[in-house]
Amino acid sequence: MLDKDILKKAFSTMATAKAMAELYEDNFKIVSKYVHATSRGHEAIQIAMAMHLLPQDYAFPYYRDDAMLLGIGMRPYDLMLQLMAKKDDPFSGGRTYYCHPSLKDADKPKIPHQSSATGMQAIPATGAAMGFWYKEKSPLAPEGGTIEDEFPPLGVRGLVVCSLGDASVTEGEIAEAFQMAALKQLPILYLVQDNGWDISANAAETRAQNAFEYAKGFHGIEAISIDGANFSESYLALEKVVKTIREERRPFLVHAKVPLLNHHTSGVRMEWYRDDLEEAKSRDPYPVLIQQMLEAGITQREIDDQLAVALTTVQNDFEKAQQAEDPKPEDLFTHDFAPTAIIEEVGERNPTRDEKVVMVDCALFAVEELMNKHPECLLYGQDVGGRLGGVFREAATLAQKFGDERVFNTPIQEAFIVGSTVGMSAVGLKPIVEVQFADYIWPGLNQLFTEVSRSCYLSNGKWPVSMILRVPIGAYGSGGPYHSSSIESVLTNIRGIKIAYPSNGADLKGLMKAAYYDPNPVVILEHKGLYWSKVKGTDAARVNEPSEDYVLPFGKANVLQEIWEQETAETITVITYGMGVHWALNASLDIKNQVEIIDLRTLFPLDEETILKSVKKAKKCLIVTEEPTNNSFARSLAGLIQEKCFKYLDAPVMVIGSENMPAIPLNSTLEQTMIPSADKVQRKIEELLNY
Secondary structure (H helix, E strand, O other): OOOHHHHHHHHHHHHHHHHHHHHHHHOHHHHOOOOOOOOOOOHHHHHHHHOOOOOOOEEEOOOOOHHHHHHOOOOHHHHHHHHOOOOOOOOOOOOOOOOOOOEOOOOOOEEOOOOOOOOOOHHHHHHHHHHHHHHHHOOOOOOOOOHHHHOOOOOOOOOEEEEEEHHHHHOHHHHHHHHHHHHHOOOEEEEEEEOOEOOOOEHHHHOOOOHHHHHOOOOOOEEEEEEOOOHHHHHHHHHHHHHHHHHHOOOEEEEEEOOOOOOOEOOEOHHHOOOOHHHHHOOOHHHHHHHHHHHOOOOHHHHHHHHHHHHHHHHHHHHHHHOOOOOOHHHHHOOOOOOOOOOOOEOOOOOOOOOOEOHHHHHHHHHHHHHHHOOOEEEEEOOOOOOOOOOOOOOOOHHHHHOOOOEEEOOOOHHHHHHHHHHHHHOOOEEEEEOOOHHHOHHHHHHHHHHHOOHHHHOOOOOOOOEEEEEEEOOOOOOOOOOOOOOHHHHOOOOOOEEEOOOOHHHHHHHHHHHHOOOOEEEEEEEOOOOOOOOOOOHHHOEOOOOOOOEOOOOOOEEEEOOOOOOOOOOEEEEEOOHHHHHHHHHOHHHHHHEEEEEOOEEEOOOHHHHHHHHHHHOOEEEEEEEEOOOOHHHHHHHHHHHHHHHHOOOOOEEEEEOOOOOOOOOHHHHHHHOOOHHHHHHHHHHHHOO
């Protein structure tokens, strides 16, 4: 039998959660302005979990976990501020839904930002556990201990809890998370709350097996199934599991069977579709806990007193929350990015060297210098480990120099590669990750858009994701339809990430260093045709390797070929990036005094000032891209220039890019027909000059 104090504490939280759910229902017209869900029926397992968490732990709750949040010390008032999207909502400042927490309080478990948590949170959570795994094996760990020893109580290692609904376990990204947790033996607990429903679809319609049965297929994850509506059973089971994870550092799944005693959300009413409400009510955890308290010798009077306190607190907090201040219009524009210290070009860009270095080596040397200097820097992705060092040899020798814990291969799972950086960053690491080809980024877009890019903004600045995603890109050497695509238009439509697209080794090294010291997520697009300068006309990508301290800030375009304003001759600005820079340089060899070339270097932030100044001077503008032009970043840029430079222009802004076909063919003749070239750019320049 559990100690009386444990039972009393649990009941206080459960009574509060129940009172909140009932108050929300009684005041439906007030609280239904924004969507919310409650933990009603799930309270026992959530509270039991909360009571085992420590400040050094990381928790990834899901949208029904308000009882868990109360259990870790949040007040009803805190949750109600989010319920009503108030300015002082401690999680998001009124930006995201009820029970979508993000928390960085010193005395509570850490809760990084996550989305609506219907499966996507498993990858960031597993990334945090992988961060623990690395820190315990790395130089970050103090001699004889672990990095977690800095937290009280000393000697108790942190763990990660990922809370899930059973329906979400059907998501493919769950499999990626489970695979890595089992493979690396990570200190994570997947807490699966199974109420038998998705929204209106029940388990029989949507699941071949429950989470407990599913987890058995992942060797190395130990799974148990319990009655999550029974507080005592839940508490004792989790006590044993948590103790094992803290000591043995391996993953568990706890499948907790619970009833759902309230609406799926305030917008999806249970009476519309539920046919099991009476059966669900028979498994209510609230009377079960009261009975356990009575059996432990707690009097009915004590129970009634606790209930009265809960009801009064909830009512008072609700009234107070209604009067709280709403966000102001200007609050919309804060925390899209965390501030970066890298705002000026620093270091020697072009030191005297015996020979020039290819672009891929500039990147390799940059990563090596960073890893030498920063033990929190690590690199992972497909085939970057010691055997190969990357399919482009962009990670060659790094695993041998820094070990298999810092440079390691992942399975073929782009979602995990991208999304795990959320958790890695949250625990204080700086991951550099790779997607092998731009064409392979699509499975990772869910994580990049939903988790990585929005974390800083939706956590109100608490949890920016500090990561670098390297993406080899572009057509080269008959790579065919699955190794040649350009994807920058998709990426530039994801707000909350920074995007670099360098054209030479010096820029790549300087931007890589700037990206590392930037607290925000950065995608670096690296044209594989420039890596080795094997493509005719790309010798300018080779450079004298910049010094170790060289950094190049984002948002600073390079006027690569500058001209003076001329009164008689026609002039043109060519705006481009990546391989387009080399097409433009070669296309303008005979008319350098008429063609100014702007190398954007970064697509976001975009150096509008340099672009507009150049266009106003030259009066004509051509944008060169490797992407198909329809609905592209280049077309958007053309629209911006036309809008802001219309009265200065002597011709329409034109764009040249690849043909608007679905994919780049394998055949070399078809490939060259598809993509731009120096000759095609030259003809377009002449057309525009003669306009």
